[in-house]
Amino acid sequence: YSLIHDDMPCMDNDDMRRGKPANHKVYGEDMALLAGDGLLTKAFETVLSAEMDPLRVIQGAQILAECAGAEGMVGGQCIDLRTGDGDHSLQTLQMMDMGKTVALISAACRMGCTAAGAVQEQLQAAEKYASGIGMAFQIRDDVLDVLGDAEKLGKNTGADCKQEKVNYVTLLGPQRAQILVESYTAEALEALQNFSGDTAFLKELARTLAGRET
Numbered sequence: 001y002s003l004i005h006d007d008m009p010c011m012d013n014d015d016m017r018r019g020k021p022a023n024h025k026v027y028g029e030d031m032a033l034l035a036g037d038g039l040l041t042k043a044f045e046t047v048l049s050a051e052m053d054p055l056r057v058i059q060g061a062q063i064l065a066e067c068a069g070a071e072g073m074v075g076g077q078c079i080d081l082r083t084g085d086g087d088h089s090l091q092t093l094q095m096m097d098m099g100k101t102v103a104l105i106s107a108a109c110r111m112g113c114t115a116a117g118a119v120q121e122q123l124q125a126a127e128k129y130a131s132g133i134g135m136a137f138q139i140r141d142d143v144l145d146v147l148g149d150a151e152k153l154g155k156n157t158g159a160d161c162k163q164e165k166v167n168y169v170t171l172l173g174p175q176r177a178q179i180l181v182e183s184y185t186a187e188a189l190e191a192l193q194n195f196s197g198d199t200a201f202l203k204e205l206a207r208t209l210a211g212r213e214t
Contacts, residue, residue, distance in 0.1 A: 002036075007024060072106075093171065135180075142177060
């Protein structure tokens with residue numbers, strides 16, 4: 001839902017998504033809007049239909065609502081739409097991405113832990129892991145927007161430049177931005193030490209995101 005809405009003309013105004021025309025380019029803005037609304041509602045229907053301890057179900061739905069709403073993804077998107085108004089600070093950029101990108105990743109990690117009956121320390125570690133890979137993903141995305149191959153990425157590059165948006169590369173340069181990617185990745189890997197189970201996939205995911213080309 002968030003990707004469909006994000007591509008619409010009133011948001012990022014992007015014609016391509018994963019190598020294919022964006023939803024609104026194929027079905028029109030009206031249907032893209034409704035498709036997003038339908039998927040958002042379906043997310044909560046899915047969570048609330050889970051066959052497990054009702055308290056855990058409610059906690060999961062609450063986490064999703066917090067991360068998707070005004071204090072999470074929607075709030076981050078609001079900052080994104082206003083970054084051209086003069087506030088070009090690194091702090092504002094980080095606040096935006098903690099909402100726009102990190103929040104839903106955090107929801108996925110924390111909801112999984114909640115469903116499994118994790119203790120508070122593990123929930124905090126899950127949030128730290130999500131923050132690490134989420135910020136690394138977004139900063140790497142900014143690097144690829146400047147240096148990446150549009151054909152490999154499956155979307156247009158240079159989008160921020162065309163819309164005169166500030167990102168990590170324009171503020172720090174590509175090398176310092178990538179150093180920040182590595183720093184956030186290290187934080188994510190450190191957070192996994194709080195889990196005794198097999199975390200090999202999660203480690204590989206963090207490392208892959210840090211160096212991705214697509």
